[in-house]
Amino acid sequence: MNSLMGQLSFFWGKVCDSLFPHLEERLGPLTEKHRKLITLLEMIRVEECTQNSHGMPWRPPKDRAQIARAFVAKMVYNLNTTRALIDRLVSDRRLKAICGWTDDEPFPSESKFSRVFAEFAATQLPARIHAALIEQTHSDRVVGHISRDGTEIEARERPTPKTKPPEDQPKRKPGRPKKGEEPPPKPPTRLEQQPDWSLEQCLEELPTPCDVGTKRNSKGHTETWIGYGLHIDTADGDIPISCVLTSASLHDSQVAIPLAKMTAARVTNLYDLMDSAYDAAAIKDHSTSLGHVPIIDINPRNNKALKEELAAEAKRLRRIGFQMPEDVRYHQRSSAERVNGRLKDEFGGRNVRVRGHAKVFCHLMFGILALTADQLLRFVPSYAG
Numbered sequence: 001m002n003s004l005m006g007q008l009s010f011f012w013g014k015v016c017d018s019l020f021p022h023l024e025e026r027l028g029p030l031t032e033k034h035r036k037l038i039t040l041l042e043m044i045r046v047e048e049c050t051q052n053s054h055g056m057p058w059r060p061p062k063d064r065a066q067i068a069r070a071f072v073a074k075m076v077y078n079l080n081t082t083r084a085l086i087d088r089l090v091s092d093r094r095l096k097a098i099c100g101w102t103d104d105e106p107f108p109s110e111s112k113f114s115r116v117f118a119e120f121a122a123t124q125l126p127a128r129i130h131a132a133l134i135e136q137t138h139s140d141r142v143v144g145h146i147s148r149d150g151t152e153i154e155a156r157e158r159p160t161p162k163t164k165p166p167e168d169q170p171k172r173k174p175g176r177p178k179k180g181e182e183p184p185p186k187p188p189t190r191l192e193q194q195p196d197w198s199l200e201q202c203l204e205e206l207p208t209p210c211d212v213g214t215k216r217n218s219k220g221h222t223e224t225w226i227g228y229g230l231h232i233d234t235a236d237g238d239i240p241i242s243c244v245l246t247s248a249s250l251h252d253s254q255v256a257i258p259l260a261k262m263t264a265a266r267v268t269n270l271y272d273l274m275d276s277a278y279d280a281a282a283i284k285d286h287s288t289s290l291g292h293v294p295i296i297d298i299n300p301r302n303n304k305a306l307k308e309e310l311a312a313e314a315k316r317l318r319r320i321g322f323q324m325p326e327d328v329r330y331h332q333r334s335s336a337e338r339v340n341g342r343l344k345d346e347f348g349g350r351n352v353r354v355r356g357h358a359k360v361f362c363h364l365m366f367g368i369l370a371l372t373a374d375q376l377l378r379f380v381p382s383y384a385g
Contacts, residue, residue: 213248
């Protein structure tokens with residue numbers, strides 16, 4: 001942490017002492033929002049991952065770096081649409097210059113913004129930049145807790161109808177097997193096979209089309225939405241480490257092992273914190289195999305005796321005023337809820353206007369990218385955010 005604090009403090013000092021005065025001398029007074037965007041763009045450095053057109057024999061692509069910076073600005077300003085972003089850029093000369101355009105060069109049209117966004121989605125540009133940012137800031141750190149959770153993402157598209165199983169597939173006879181007859185072996189579930197699969201195979205096996213999701217919230221009420229589910233691994237300090245976007249109908253537990261594999265390749269952590277939706281033996285065993293300590297809320301399901309015993313144990317602990325060490329650590333899982341809330345309230349998570357898995361994921365990852373940089377800088381006491 002001290003090394004990271006030193007890097008961030010040095011970076012923030014350089015931005016305040018050199019970059020802000022230079023830009024104010026050139027552009028005029030900057031608002032707090034301008035300063036925040038400049039700082040995040042300087043940390044993210046999206047232009048280093050966009051295509052370099054130098055030396056290309058054909059007509060080189062233009063404005064890729066500027067448009068990428070503009071999409072980060074769209075998340076920081078929490079704008080609803082690309083049209084609103086363009087209107088803001090045209091009316092705010094300083095914002096336009098911060099994104100990289102000069103007054104004397106032609107400004108791209110809305111259709112070009114859409115075409116370039118499709119390129120970013122196909123190449124997963126914001127996801128690659130986010131992975132590089134995590135590697136830069138967390139490669140030499142040991143993270144205490146990884147909080148794993150999923151959140152609903154509403155989309156403006158029709159849900160994909162569910163595919164029916166093939167008719168020639170043999171059906172299992174209902175009821176118990178006859179005396180002396182052994183039941184047919186059950187095929188292994190996705191959750192049981194994931195530990196043996198590679199990360200790429202795990203991700204390929206997850207459904208991604210838009211569909212209808214149903215989830216019970218913390219108050220016990222059932223919620224339904226059309227769209228996707230965004231699954232995030234969050235480190236201490238509310239730093240998103242890994243993200244996977246799936247169909248809304250997919251249960252959170254099906255993404256736990258792929259997320260764990262992705263996060264383990266990026267950071268070293270000690271504890272995996274998950275709610276009762278992840279209470280499965282395969283998830284616990286895989287977490288242990290990575291050298292982590294899984295702390296998962298127990299799901300009694302339909303076991304009445306277990307449910308009563310858990311309630312009685314909680315009552316006994318409250319009576320003596322004692323908390324189990326695992327329960328104290330489990331409280332750190334609130335960082336996942338804060339990241340979900342900030343993404344939706346401050347960084348475009350509720351403003352999904354694009355369609356298709358790749359574009360929705362690209363939109364959300366621009367928000368995650370800006371959120372991650374902003375949350376990292378909050379380690380610096382003088383950074384207001």
